[in-house]
Amino acid sequence: MTQSFRRSPKASFAIFAFLSFFVALGSTVARAQSAEVQRPASFTLANGLQIVVIPDHRTPVVTHMIWYKVGSADETPGKSGLAHFLEHLMFKGTKRFPAGQFSQTVIRIGGQENAFTSTDYTGYFQRVPRDKLATVMEFEADRMTGLTLKDENVLPERDVVLEEYNMRVANNPDAKLSEQIMAALYLNHPYGRPVIGWRHEIEQLNREDALEFYKRFYAPNNATLVVAGDVEPEEVRKLAEKTYGQQVRQPSIPAKRIRPQEPTPIAPRTVTLADPRVEQPSLRRYYLVPSAVTAAAGEAPALEVLAQVLGAGSNSYLYRSLVVERGLAISTGAWYNGSALDPTQFAVSAVPKPGIGFPEIEDAIEKVIADVAQNGVRAEDLDRVKTQLISEATYARDNQSTMARWYGGALTIGLTIDQIVSWPDRVRAVTGDQVRDAARTWLEKNRSVTGYLIKDTTAKREDKRS
Amino acid sequence: MRLARVSYLGIAAVCGLLLSLASAQATNIQRVVSPGGIEAWLVQDTTVPIIAMEYAFAGGSTQDPPDKPGVANLVASLLDEGAGDLDAKAFRERLERRAIDLSFNDSREHLRGSLRTLKEHRDEAFDLLRLALAQPRFDAEALERIRAQVMATLRRQSTSPNDIASKRFFEVGFGTHPYASPPSGTLDSVPKISADDLRDHAKRVIARDTVKISVVGDIDPATLGAMLDRVFAGLPAKSDLKPIPPVELHVPPSRVNVTLDVPQTVVLFGAPGIVRSDPDFMTAYVLNHILAGGMTSRLYREVREKRGLVYSISESLVWFRQTAFVMGSTATRADRANDTIDTIEKEIHRIAAEGPSQKELDEAKSYLKGSQMLSLDTSSKIAGALLQYQIDDLGIDYIDRRNGLIDAVTLDDAKRVAKRLWDQRFLTVAVGRVAQPTGN
Numbered sequence: 001m002t003q004s005f006r007r008s009p010k011a012s013f014a015i016f017a018f019l020s021f022f023v024a025l026g027s028t029v030a031r032a033q034s035a036e037v038q039r040p041a042s043f044t045l046a047n048g049l050q051i052v053v054i055p056d057h058r059t060p061v062v063t064h065m066i067w068y069k070v071g072s073a074d075e076t077p078g079k080s081g082l083a084h085f086l087e088h089l090m091f092k093g094t095k096r097f098p099a100g101q102f103s104q105t106v107i108r109i110g111g112q113e114n115a116f117t118s119t120d121y122t123g124y125f126q127r128v129p130r131d132k133l134a135t136v137m138e139f140e141a142d143r144m145t146g147l148t149l150k151d152e153n154v155l156p157e158r159d160v161v162l163e164e165y166n167m168r169v170a171n172n173p174d175a176k177l178s179e180q181i182m183a184a185l186y187l188n189h190p191y192g193r194p195v196i197g198w199r200h201e202i203e204q205l206n207r208e209d210a211l212e213f214y215k216r217f218y219a220p221n222n223a224t225l226v227v228a229g230d231v232e233p234e235e236v237r238k239l240a241e242k243t244y245g246q247q248v249r250q251p252s253i254p255a256k257r258i259r260p261q262e263p264t265p266i267a268p269r270t271v272t273l274a275d276p277r278v279e280q281p282s283l284r285r286y287y288l289v290p291s292a293v294t295a296a297a298g299e300a301p302a303l304e305v306l307a308q309v310l311g312a313g314s315n316s317y318l319y320r321s322l323v324v325e326r327g328l329a330i331s332t333g334a335w336y337n338g339s340a341l342d343p344t345q346f347a348v349s350a351v352p353k354p355g356i357g358f359p360e361i362e363d364a365i366e367k368v369i370a371d372v373a374q375n376g377v378r379a380e381d382l383d384r385v386k387t388q389l390i391s392e393a394t395y396a397r398d399n400q401s402t403m404a405r406w407y408g409g410a411l412t413i414g415l416t417i418d419q420i421v422s423w424p425d426r427v428r429a430v431t432g433d434q435v436r437d438a439a440r441t442w443l444e445k446n447r448s449v450t451g452y453l454i455k456d457t458t459a460k461r462e463d464k465r466s
Numbered sequence: 467m468r469l470a471r472v473s474y475l476g477i478a479a480v481c482g483l484l485l486s487l488a489s490a491q492a493t494n495i496q497r498v499v500s501p502g503g504i505e506a507w508l509v510q511d512t513t514v515p516i517i518a519m520e521y522a523f524a525g526g527s528t529q530d531p532p533d534k535p536g537v538a539n540l541v542a543s544l545l546d547e548g549a550g551d552l553d554a555k556a557f558r559e560r561l562e563r564r565a566i567d568l569s570f571n572d573s574r575e576h577l578r579g580s581l582r583t584l585k586e587h588r589d590e591a592f593d594l595l596r597l598a599l600a601q602p603r604f605d606a607e608a609l610e611r612i613r614a615q616v617m618a619t620l621r622r623q624s625t626s627p628n629d630i631a632s633k634r635f636f637e638v639g640f641g642t643h644p645y646a647s648p649p650s651g652t653l654d655s656v657p658k659i660s661a662d663d664l665r666d667h668a669k670r671v672i673a674r675d676t677v678k679i680s681v682v683g684d685i686d687p688a689t690l691g692a693m694l695d696r697v698f699a700g701l702p703a704k705s706d707l708k709p710i711p712p713v714e715l716h717v718p719p720s721r722v723n724v725t726l727d728v729p730q731t732v733v734l735f736g737a738p739g740i741v742r743s744d745p746d747f748m749t750a751y752v753l754n755h756i757l758a759g760g761m762t763s764r765l766y767r768e769v770r771e772k773r774g775l776v777y778s779i780s781e782s783l784v785w786f787r788q789t790a791f792v793m794g795s796t797a798t799r800a801d802r803a804n805d806t807i808d809t810i811e812k813e814i815h816r817i818a819a820e821g822p823s824q825k826e827l828d829e830a831k832s833y834l835k836g837s838q839m840l841s842l843d844t845s846s847k848i849a850g851a852l853l854q855y856q857i858d859d860l861g862i863d864y865i866d867r868r869n870g871l872i873d874a875v876t877l878d879d880a881k882r883v884a885k886r887l888w889d890q891r892f893l894t895v896a897v898g899r900v901a902q903p904t905g906n
Binding site for chain 2: 056057058059060061091100103104107108109110111112113127128129155156157158159160161162163164166167170171229276277278279280313314315320323324330331351353383384385387388390391392394395397398399400401
């Protein structure tokens with residue numbers, strides 16, 4: 001639920017995790033269009049803005065969502081958190097529409113709005129009655145290049161972001177551990193930086209930083225517009241040409257984002273986060289693995305299936321072994337974040353039972369993985385998890401926002417509509433051997449960072465409860 | 467943050483969630499009564515081949531034995547862990563093989579369930595639901611496994627500022643009343659709960675007389691009628707619930723401070739509110755939007771935008787069957803906690819004294835009417851809203867009446883109700899590093 005008032009990197013992670021169910025794919029071989037997924041309309045304006053329209057006429061509502069191909073991984077070193085900070089500042093008004101006017105208009109027409117930032121993208125959306133689409137398009141197009149910023153807006157907003165940091169990270173030992181794992185996993189690639197930024201760098205961000213970043217990355221040829229809901233493509237095209245079509249292409253933005261890449265990992269790493277407030281220790285391990293963009297043919301859907309087999313629900317292999325059969329853990333999990341431009345993460349996690357040590361848990365996790373790497377997965381399990389993944393595509397059609405996020409996220413990292421539409425078929429095509437090979441190739445300890453969350457028993461301050 | 471906060475507090479109902487419905491579909495709500503006499507509200511929609519059902523039995527954590535809070539929560543957590551001849555593994559496999567989502571959760575006053583299935587697996591989905599409700603197993607293996615998970619959650623919550631604040635808020639606000647009882651139980655109570663406690667609770671709660679059901683998706687009334695009988699007709703006719711007395715939120719003379727070594731102080735505030743059936747309810751709903759409804763609200767502007775004190779700030783109307791209150795929540799760094807609380811109080815006092823302006827009232831009404839169709843664009847959302855309308859006893863024509871009720875709110879009403887709602891002392895709970903002064 002991204003019902004947070006707006007602008008939350010966590011929300012984007014939720015979206016991110018969700019997307020990874022759908023957009024991971026490897027093969028570029030064209031396949032028959034899946035029955036489950038209708039192909040949306042797509043066209044590109046002369047200034048380079050790609051537009052995708054996903055009709056859903058059940059309710060007279062539209063979701064209007066613009067995705068910029070810029071995220072925290074595109075920040076200049078030393079300016080971490082800038083993509084997210086700018087996302088907040090995008091609500092501070094333009095030359096044409098002063099601060100507050102856009103939001104007030106959205107509210108007055110009974111709409112909703114929000115925004116999100118991730119490693120690879122920044123997005124803004126409104127959900128409005130269908131007859132108000134033209135209004136929000138006019139505002140959003142104006143905001144693409146018209147932003148004006150004053151210190152009186154910028155400085156309080158930086159405090160807001162610091163409170164957001166406090167809420168999401170500083171108050172949350174679990175989130176601090178995730179930051180440390182990511183920083184250790186990425187030796188060279190900017191995915192090691194938190195989306196919200198390092199605190200000492202957020203504190204120094206200013207108006208000039210934000211405007212420079214904005215001018216560098218916000219342009220029609222660096223964006224994708226997704227409109228889902230009660231609307232036809234031709235109508236969107238007409239409105240878009242009048243609004244977004246007036247924005248000028250910025251040739252200096254490179255078509256492809258090139259970031260420093262990871263060396264071949266050669267050593268397993270561990271990090272331990274100790275905090276006096278940890279009453280329930282836990283463990284998780286991230287592996288560096290290919291994303292939907294960087295994977296070889298068939299590999300990304302296989303990783304998706306592997307995550308599902310290992311970690312989804314009480315019949316997953318980790319849960320069966322560690323929780324049910326061996327009684328070592330309270331809960332287990334696994335996920336694959338396929339929706340990323342560059343090499344990404346596959347994670348496994350466990351919460352040990354009281355009295356069970358981390359070595360025993362890790363050993364048990366490694367045995368489960370080794371078994372899959374050796375023997376593959378049972379045919380019935382493969383069928384079961386594939387059915388679940390494929391059904392998600394049908395369930396997604398029930399929600400126009402979900403569809404908009406699914407397409408926006410995938411297109412922004414460079415996947416094509418064909419690749420998205422054929423996703424259920426790609427999942428269906430995954431074989432047991434491919435899942436086995438994915439485990440064997442990628443869940444290799446040298447590629448991993450293991451993080452431990454433990455209680456810090458040396459703390460000086462005591463926690464008193466009144 | 468409203469939704470997140472709500473689910474974590476286990477609050478029965480919050481305004482923003484409920485009062486909208488797609489107009490296109492709104493007119494098509496059918497009352498379906500099965501041959502066996504089970505009633506459900508249905509919105510038939512064949513666009514996507516799925517079916518979503520939401521339903522609720524009266525019950526919840528207020529029905530826990532006073533010495534064993536956490537029973538209702540464990541029941542909800544175990545209903546999908548084995549039923550009939552199927553142990554947990556077999557039951558979950560049957561669900562997963564057909565991608566059927568079946569889940570239960572409990573609030574303070576209800577055992578709620580959700581079912582989502584592809585149309586092609588409809589029969590299997592309803593069969594598994596019938597088994598879960600009529601013949602839950604509560605096997606020892608599953609109970610111990612889930613108990614360990616609940617204990618882990620409680621351990622985690624014991625040092626989380628949000629959870630501590632919420633627990634204290636309800637303790638102080640409701641004293642010995644069942645509303646104060648922690649819905650997930652405590653580290654002391656959960657180990658004491660037996661399978662017999664669970665069976666007893668399930669037997670008392672899962673019955674035909676209190677169940678409310680709504681269904682949205684690709685199913686016709688006749689087929690739904692048959693399915694309703696298959697699932698619910700075999701359940702006991704009568705529930706056996708202990709009565710819950712009416713209660714008003716207690717506001718102590720001074721602020722409640724809990725010291726915890728965290729960088730950000732969490733603040734909850736609240737005061738007695740207006741029950742759902744009160745003629746002033748809709749006015750309060752409109753007013754609350756002006757004070758705290760999103761990015762143009764007074765609290766958002768003053769506390770967040772102008773002063774940069776917080777990231778999230780919310781305030782909501784909350785109503786249970788036997789009480790109602792307003793409840794707000796925010797978080798700020800320790801050295802600005804007092805500033806933040808002062809600013810919030812100032813804004814609340816101001817709107818209590820002056821009421822809103824005509825412009826604010828008009829804009830709030832415009833938003834609330836316009837947004838009616840917005841939050842109900844998915845089957846599950848519509849089903850959830852229809853369920854809440856039934857729980858609140860609003861009538862099947864409520865959606866058609868709702869905008870008229872909003873329009874009828876006058877500036878005089880708003881001024882009077884603003885006073886009623888906010889011209890009072892607040893219960894404030896602050897959890898953080900520095901002990902706060904205790905003025906209120």
